[in-house]
Amino acid sequence: xxxxxxxxxxxxxxxxxxxxxxxxxxxxxxxxxxxxxxxxxxxxxxxxxxxxxxxxxxxxxxxxxxxxxxxxxxxxxxxxxxxxxxxxxxxxxxxxxxxxxxxxxxxxxxxxxxxxxxxxxxxxxxxxxxxxxxxxxxxxxxxxxxxxxxxxxxxxxxxxxxxxxxxxxxxxxxxxxxxxxxxxxxxxxxxxxxxxxxxxxxxxxxxxxxxxxxxxxxxxxxxxxxxxxxxxxxxxxxxxxxxxxxxxxxxxxxxxxxxxxxxxxxxxxxxxxxxxxxxxxxxxxxxxxxxxxxxxxxxxxxxxxxxxxxxxxxxxxxxxxxxxxxxxxxxxxxxxxxxxxxxxxxxxxxxxxxxxxxxxxxxxxxxxxxxxxxxxxxxxxxxxxxxxxxxxxxxxxxxxxxxxxxxxxxxxxxxxxxxxxxxxxxxxxxxxxxxxxxxxxxxxxxxxxxxxxxxxxxxxxxxxxxxxxxxxxxxxxxxx
Amino acid sequence: xxxxxxxxxxxxxxxxxxxxxxxxxxxxxxxxxxxxxxxxxxxxxxxxxxxxxxxxxxxxxxxxxxxxxxxxxxxxxxxxxxxxxxxxxxxxxxxxxxxxxxxxxxxxxxxxxxxxxxxxxxxxxxxxxxxxxxxxxxxxxxxxxxxxxxxxxxxxxxxxxxxxxxxxxxxxxxxxxxxxxxxxxxxxxxxxxxxxxxxxxxxxxxxxxxxxxxxxxxxxxxxxxxxxxxxxxxxxxxxxxxxxxxxxxxxxxxxxxxxxxxxxxxxxxxxxxxxxxxxxxxxxxxxxxxxxxxxxxxxxxxxxxxxxxxxxxxxxxxxxxxxxxxxxxxxxxxxxxxxxxxxxxxxxxxxxxxxxxxxxxxxxxxxxxxxxxxxxxxxxxxxxxxxxxxxxxxxxxxxxxxxxxxxxxxxxxxx
Numbered sequence: 001x002x003x004x005x006x007x008x009x010x011x012x013x014x015x016x017x018x019x020x021x022x023x024x025x026x027x028x029x030x031x032x033x034x035x036x037x038x039x040x041x042x043x044x045x046x047x048x049x050x051x052x053x054x055x056x057x058x059x060x061x062x063x064x065x066x067x068x069x070x071x072x073x074x075x076x077x078x079x080x081x082x083x084x085x086x087x088x089x090x091x092x093x094x095x096x097x098x099x100x101x102x103x104x105x106x107x108x109x110x111x112x113x114x115x116x117x118x119x120x121x122x123x124x125x126x127x128x129x130x131x132x133x134x135x136x137x138x139x140x141x142x143x144x145x146x147x148x149x150x151x152x153x154x155x156x157x158x159x160x161x162x163x164x165x166x167x168x169x170x171x172x173x174x175x176x177x178x179x180x181x182x183x184x185x186x187x188x189x190x191x192x193x194x195x196x197x198x199x200x201x202x203x204x205x206x207x208x209x210x211x212x213x214x215x216x217x218x219x220x221x222x223x224x225x226x227x228x229x230x231x232x233x234x235x236x237x238x239x240x241x242x243x244x245x246x247x248x249x250x251x252x253x254x255x256x257x258x259x260x261x262x263x264x265x266x267x268x269x270x271x272x273x274x275x276x277x278x279x280x281x282x283x284x285x286x287x288x289x290x291x292x293x294x295x296x297x298x299x300x301x302x303x304x305x306x307x308x309x310x311x312x313x314x315x316x317x318x319x320x321x322x323x324x325x326x327x328x329x330x331x332x333x334x335x336x337x338x339x340x341x342x343x344x345x346x347x348x349x350x351x352x353x354x355x356x357x358x359x360x361x362x363x364x365x366x367x368x369x370x371x372x373x374x375x376x377x378x379x380x381x382x383x384x385x386x387x388x389x390x391x392x393x394x395x396x397x398x399x400x401x402x403x404x405x406x407x408x409x410x411x412x413x414x415x416x417x418x419x420x421x422x423x424x425x426x427x428x429x430x431x432x433x434x435x436x437x438x439x440x441x442x443x444x445x446x447x448x449x450x451x452x453x454x455x456x457x458x459x460x461x462x463x464x465x466x467x468x469x470x471x472x473x474x475x476x477x478x479x480x
Numbered sequence: 481x482x483x484x485x486x487x488x489x490x491x492x493x494x495x496x497x498x499x500x501x502x503x504x505x506x507x508x509x510x511x512x513x514x515x516x517x518x519x520x521x522x523x524x525x526x527x528x529x530x531x532x533x534x535x536x537x538x539x540x541x542x543x544x545x546x547x548x549x550x551x552x553x554x555x556x557x558x559x560x561x562x563x564x565x566x567x568x569x570x571x572x573x574x575x576x577x578x579x580x581x582x583x584x585x586x587x588x589x590x591x592x593x594x595x596x597x598x599x600x601x602x603x604x605x606x607x608x609x610x611x612x613x614x615x616x617x618x619x620x621x622x623x624x625x626x627x628x629x630x631x632x633x634x635x636x637x638x639x640x641x642x643x644x645x646x647x648x649x650x651x652x653x654x655x656x657x658x659x660x661x662x663x664x665x666x667x668x669x670x671x672x673x674x675x676x677x678x679x680x681x682x683x684x685x686x687x688x689x690x691x692x693x694x695x696x697x698x699x700x701x702x703x704x705x706x707x708x709x710x711x712x713x714x715x716x717x718x719x720x721x722x723x724x725x726x727x728x729x730x731x732x733x734x735x736x737x738x739x740x741x742x743x744x745x746x747x748x749x750x751x752x753x754x755x756x757x758x759x760x761x762x763x764x765x766x767x768x769x770x771x772x773x774x775x776x777x778x779x780x781x782x783x784x785x786x787x788x789x790x791x792x793x794x795x796x797x798x799x800x801x802x803x804x805x806x807x808x809x810x811x812x813x814x815x816x817x818x819x820x821x822x823x824x825x826x827x828x829x830x831x832x833x834x835x836x837x838x839x840x841x842x843x844x845x846x847x848x849x850x851x852x853x854x855x856x857x858x859x860x861x862x863x864x865x866x867x868x869x870x871x872x873x874x875x876x877x878x879x880x881x882x883x884x885x886x887x888x889x890x891x892x893x894x895x
Binding site (some may be wrong): 011068096171235263285379382392394395396397398399400401402403405406408409411412413414415416419420421422423 | 520524560791798801809813814815816817818819820821822823824825828829830831832833834835836837838839840842843
């Protein structure tokens with residue numbers, strides 16, 4: 001009861017901080033081959049999938065946890081985590097939304113994602129991932145008419161093994177870094193999307209992640225394949241209940257764009273950031289990587305990072321196809337004791353490839369923010385171009401803002417331009433706004449929104465409004 | 481390498497009459513160095529230049545013992561003409577001449593501190609190597625209010641007597657209140673395949689002005705590392721100019737601590753490389769108090785299969801409000817085999833600051849060449865003109881007109 005009351009009190013700060021009492025099935029605590037076999041078994045996976053996992057686990061055992069990042073965190077005991085947690089009612093998977101556990105539906109309603117309504121209204125196709133499993137995917141029939149496959153990845157492994165087998169691990173191999181490899185070994189669910197040749201996906205595809213159970217790590221895997229000449233816009237949102245302990249979230253996202261295809265991937269990340277004293281919160285260690293495999297392909301990442309105790313991720317583009325384009329738009333806001341080390345990697349391999357990076361960082365309170373990025377133009381990538389701009393805004397003298405770009409140019413016909421600035425909100429701008437009758441807080445909100453505008457514009461409409469509000473909420477109490 | 485280092489170290493110690501304690505200290509640094517070896521790419525600061533590999537590839541086995549008992553004849557032909565100056569001459573790492581002819585003797589103090597070991601440290605194994613092997617080290621003190629009349633030129637000369645040697649040097653400078661010093665480091669090598677490891681320490685008191693010009697112009701196959709540590713008190717100014725061009729490999733590191741209010745640091749550099757040369761400039765400017773200023777401009781022109789790297793860091797701690805930090809690096813790649821790497825870094829903990837950096841790299845602008853050619857220049861001339869203009873920008877930042885002209889003549893930039 002006490003705990004409940006505390007949570008309700010906390011709700012005032014983080015409105016997604018509730019947890020839902022849903023019975024869940026968990027794998028035994030700890031990380032070992034048995035647990036991986038358990039996960040694979042419960043998912044009724046074919047043998048090649050289990051082999052994939054075990055191969056990753058073999059490799060994982062040899063890897064050391066990296067420690068070069070700016071935000072340090074207490075050591076995670078990987079044996080003290082649950083690697084699988086699923087709502088019990090999901091054991092017999094419902095066939096339609098009507099059969100879903102009403103509590104689950106309620107949870108998603110609270111989150112502002114009414115699954116049922118969206119099934120009726122024309123809007124966004126949602127794949128909702130609750131703890132480790134996908135609970136509902138809407139609009140599937142309509143999408144399948146166009147040949148688009150949009151389903152939980154565990155289903156895709158059963159129903160479309162040829163696609164999954166071909167592309168899974170092709171961008172983030174099982175031999176990648178520590179957290180990516182951990183994910184390859186124990187990932188439980190996630191979304192899979194395949195857009196067939198020449199199809200322009202008529203609606204936004206969306207995944208909503210939610211961590212509910214405590215002591216669980218969430219490991220989802222998202223795989224999006226855009227076949228020749230197709231287009232898809234994909235949204236990702238995430239929330240978690242407030243808990244005193246830190247929770248690990250290590251997802252992998254792989255994007256593959258073939259000839260002339262375009263993928264737009266937007267994230268509004270609002271995991272629980274911990275309380276005002278930096279207690280609790282999510283460790284968001286995510287690997288996101290896109291491969292522009294075909295000619296004229298394009299991958300664009302847009303992220304609004306306001307949550308998590310620690311955000312540590314670098315959505316990257318490998319520009320392999322000729323004339324391919326990579327873009328990265330990011331707003332990262334840290335407040336209180338949040339820490340972020342984020343940025344992107346643009347790896348130019350093909351001729352005439354172009355990339356653009358716009359990163360806006362805002363730090364307030366006692367938070368710390370780092371932009372870390374890599375632009376690498378290989379010797380074969382003639383005529384390539386990169387433009388990078390990263391601006392940081394500081395509020396108060398207890399926070400930090402850092403920029404660590406790595407710039408490598410091995411091609412004399414290619415150009416790289418990079419600029420970065422760090423400053424605070426100018427007194428003149430504040431004065432001007434206040435003089436017109438805005439309060440200090442409103443004025444800051446307005447200026448910050450202007451500062452972020454370039455990135456906010458890249459978001460799909462529904463998300464842009466949410467993101468704009470989030471920017472305001474995240475900075476509440478940081479002025480004055 | 482281990483055996484060689486140990487053997488050479490014993491040889492060095494034998495020839496020095498050191499106290500037991502000093503030997504122990506040196507032994508400590510030697511052990512540190514042996515444990516860590518030469519820096520390699522696994523170390524973040526050496527990511528772009530793997531010194532271990534470079535030494536292995538270009539020199540092979542190094543030996544660390546140098547015979548400093550016999551003197552070398554000073555070759556006066558290397559001296560700079562047409563500029564009156566004071567001299568310190570190093571030949572193969574041995575001080576052969578100290579000459580402060582143009583200065584008031586009582587205003588300068590030269591302290592031989594070979595006996596007392598004061599450690600210099602920059603967190604890499606090269607400082608351990610330097611601490612273990614330097615056997616002659618001077619401290620030059622410029623006294624209160626004294627302004628050097630003429631520049632001081634330090635000649636770093638090596639000749640063909642040495643081969644596959646490691647040479648360690650160390651100098652300390654203290655500029656007292658209101659003093660000033662113009663210091664030129666001129667590298668002049670006829671030797672090949674040696675590794676020079678140079679540490680300078682500057683202590684600038686209130687209102688002191690230091691201008692340091694490091695000129696590595698003459699073609700040679702040596703490998704060099706130079707580390708400048710500059711401590712700055714209130715109102716002091718340091719200006720460092722680096723011309724990095726002649727050696728096979730050269731890494732210049734500048735570490736500057738702006739400890740006093742209104743102190744400022746300027747670092748300007750040119751990396752002009754051809755063949756398979758590989759040079760790097762790394763700067764760390766620490767803004768530690770209010771109202772400090774730093775400005776950095778690094779330009780590179782890369783031909784053939786040369787490689788340049790620039791790592792610049794501006795650090796601003798939480799007390800250093802009103803900091804002004806600026807950093808710009810630009811590179812022109814002239815050949816498809818050339819490579820430019822940069823890591824311009826900002827680490828900022830104070831909010832009322834103005835910090836920015838920019839980095840650009842690419843090819844010569846064909847439109848500009850077309851413009852010049854349409855005015856009657858040939859392709860070669862147009863190219864030359866554009867490159868000269870590009871580099872002149874940095875040379876023009878030099879605030880001392882005498883030395884500016886000297887450097888202009890040296891690199892053949894015509895106005």
